[in-house]
Amino acid sequence: MEQPNKKKVKAPLTIEQKIKRRNFISFGAFFALGGGAVAGWKWLLDAPEETAGITGGARAPLRRALNKTELFFRNFFSNNHTVKTYPKERAAKTVRVNSLIGIEDDEDFNEKNWKLEVKTGVLQSLHIGIEEIKALPKTEIVFDFKCVEGWDQIQHWGGVKLSDFLSHFKLETLAEKNYMGLKTPNGEYYVGLERDSVLHPQTILAYEMNGQPITINHGAPLRLIIPVKYGIKNLKRIGVMSFSNSRPRDYWAEQGYDYYSGL
């Protein structure tokens, strides 16, 4: 019985007291949350780098976020979503060369001896010459090539659709694996691509640029053109093709870039 009585005696808060009370609560909460935000930010900034593996070079929480974001945006991927194409006249005459990793560092390379090696088993491989590839139906594409750095250029490429190539050489079953890995002959540059993008109708193995055989610096004799990815995935001078259910090594994903890098 004593407590309710006590409460009744208590005078209602004056306006000054109300103001003080609400200021105290709101500013207290503001600084507490602000402090929490600062602490959270410091945690993220100082977060350890991910363990170097298939991916590397990013803060561990940021890598987790990149991978989660990839899964979300892959829901929007469709083979019906094609990159915009342009008339041939719009294609750049001087095609930009941005990187020569796997090309300039390979002095032993001889284009005449080149064959594409497709790993079909642990010890088995298929070796395919350029003439066999050129004998397949040719596809041409003029599209806006996009670099992860931010520049883009309308380019004209010709070659065989990767999906046509896979079915012609009876590689469809292998290609059902989650990933395809591509490497330069010297193994210095390598990319991993998930199945959806590999089978996209605009993904081609290119041997022509602007109607001419591609030059050494653009990846002769055979390179990948994959418009649903940034340039970093468009490997030049393909040496080895392989298939796996887990992510193959990827040059730029090891340096902090998003593995997916899809457009």
Place this chain on the structure above:
Amino acid sequence: MKEIKEKHAFLMRWTHWVNFPVLAVMIWSGLFIYWANDAYGISIFGITLIKFFPEWFYNYFHIPQRLAEGMAFHFLFMWFFFINGLLYIIYTIFSGAWRELIPQKHSFKEAWLVLLHDLHIRKTVPPQKKYNAAQRIAYTAIILMGAGSVITGLAIYKPVQFYWICWLCGGYHFARIIHFTLTIGYVLFFLIHIVQVALAGWNNFRSVISGFEVVESEPKIKAKKTIENGTAE
């Protein structure tokens, strides 16, 4: 007599203060990305007036060679920016707070008077409710700008999957230009906003943290107002 006048709802204050650091991180990481291909500038008759950005600016803020890091931050904090902005828009629509926010017919004319008053050219004080005409325009514009950043951002981020968004933005190049320009817009908005908040004083600033302003009023008016607002305790 002093009186508590409710001004900003909790959700408005929450989204305001979440947006501030999140947008700062987006601009900071966006600079890392922009650096990798810093193509923009303003030039007239072939003379470059402004180049985005001068070397000393990049070096001062340690921008160079951080593209991968910038993308990783940008593609995490974009979620917070988007969710927070969406929360604000949904709240503003459903609470009816949009009535005090979006510009009215006379706002555009009146905003001119606000500007003249703020620049001390004109003495008459323009009408001020929760927001004056200039504030209505500025605060509505900043929300539209936020939506613009999300839309152009998507156009740049997934130009193939969201080809129709890219098309709506006038293509890949134009989407990038809008995305960049909006960011410059935020910085200008921020500068003016800070000056205005400083000039408006403590009572106004506090209301964005505590939600209320303290006003002096006649007892009679107070009684009437309390009934109107239904906030009597």
